[in-house]
Amino acid sequence: MTAFPFNTPIALCGELRAPRQMLADQTYDDHKSIHDDAMAADLGLRAGPIEGPTHFSLFDPLLVALWGPAWFETGCISAHYQTMVVEGEETRAFVQQPAAGARFTRIWAEKRDGTPVLTGTASVGAPAADDPPTEIAGRIARLRPSGPLVINRDLRVGQQGAGNPERVRMGFDQHMGGHYPFTLADKLKVITEPCAWYTPEGGPSSPWGRAIIPTEMVSVLLGSTIDQANFRGRGPAVGLFAGQQIRYLQGPLFVDHPYELEREIIALSESARTESVWMRTRVFDGVTRAPVAEMVLNGATLKASYEPYEREARALGRSV
Template identity: 70%
Template sequence: MNTSTSAVTAFPDFPAAALCGPLRQPRQMLADQTYDGHLSIHDDKTAGDLGLKAGPIEGPTHFSQFDPLMVQLFGNEWFQTGCISAHYQNMVVEGEEVRAFVQPPKGSERIVHIWAEKRDGTPVLKGTASVGSDACDDQHEIPQRIAKLRPNKGLVINRDLTVGQKGAEAETITMGFDQHMGDYYPFTLSQKLKAITEPSPWYTPEGAASSPWGKAIIPMEMISVLLGSTIKRAGFSGRGPAVGLFAGQQIRLVNGPLFVGQAYELEREIIALSESARTESCWVRTRVIHGDTKALAAEMILNSATLKHSYAAYEQEARELGLI
């Protein structure tokens, strides 16, 4: 493992030996998010209508709190072949404090267990993390959850989608510092860097040259924004209007980091469809391809869950389909 001094200076203000991060107050930056012509669960009123006390903070925002811990364990390799795989357990609203934890590896282990809690111990997420291109992907949290999915009894919202369905059109994306990422993500990278819980000079224009790669890298949590900003083009939308949320997510760097201002091509595929008592889920794998070399740079698996009761026609259509 790389534990060089240059790795640790990615987060100069973070305690070098810590495997438990400090309490942080992540910021809510999706209050104005819209899709399918309506506001999302991150809007306070929409959240209130669904029985929540306020619009929750997006799950991958918490990934930043693990970055310094992963750098301490794995050095620069975290930014090149790091994988974080998490099941989201409880929502966090702005003003609440969250702390990240990592169980150090034993012996030759390369996969570590991670979790995050609120100040009062309420679980926020749990999962796994690793480095290495041969990091036994099937041992991570999200693939293990997919492997345990039971056959659904019948879908209503997602009944027009199929496992194996590919993205409807080619997508080429990039993320600049001041680039607006669309209605799904109504903020820029520069705005995020002013609020990110774990700032690093390697993310910034000023500190780009100091990174081991000589240019600015995209923070792990913002890889989710990069890949999610054009998801509408894939044609994976279920019936609506309905309100969704992230229930679980895995981001794996294969040939990283991902760089600010660099073009990438995306390939998307639905790898599972499932349901619970309250939600219907569409599990999508997004492969990130270097625009110049065509090599695989990264991939993300996202469990996008839609709340059944947020779809007004759910009960009626379920009856028509003979499901209730």
């Protein structure tokens, strides 16, 4: 085949999809979350946004098209969330076509009108020393020292989850708690990119002979027991996901299989509007204890949602 003569990036593009809002009844610390329409309105938003990792499903078919089943075994998706999406809006995924044999690429998602939804990276295989940084790794490396934190002043880098190890599993009809008031079966009825490998009927025909957990639902599995970690800032306050990375080490993760989680705070930061806890969650097979995946989450809390923020900031010697 003749070598491609243009220096023009080519991207794979998915279809426009309309993700569903499934977190309207989500609760955190005994109050509604940002995904509730009334709570969102109080914060100046027009409706409760769809959770960021919902958009990860848009990328799974494109990345399997690039790298085959290895995507679910050693793939890594790393994203910074840029613009909230509400139910009824359409989104589509883009993946830059990597060079032949390359295992790292850029990804992004947009609304129908071109508004950016997320930007990030995707890769497959064990990371090498000369690989470019993932989206999340690059952002952590660029963090600047913050002033004294207000909401998160009781937390520290290196802090381990109080519940380590947390024991989790996800059956098709298993309710995942107050943070995620739906089941995997509920999600599969409305998931933007259906796949036989996710289902009870098609799972046995997957390359692994079992049904696998969709990438977006890995976030649900790992988030279902987050309260056990006791990484609590001052509150009540409203948080959101500002960025997220999921890496498969020896994947995929399987439906109705036991896993153990270990959590650690790896960075603390702030922006003009938020304070962030950057948390790494390591996932181990509950039978063999082999490391199978990990997630890094930028959990951001809105300063304006914490009523005494300005008063406590001044008490800590901060200008507001």
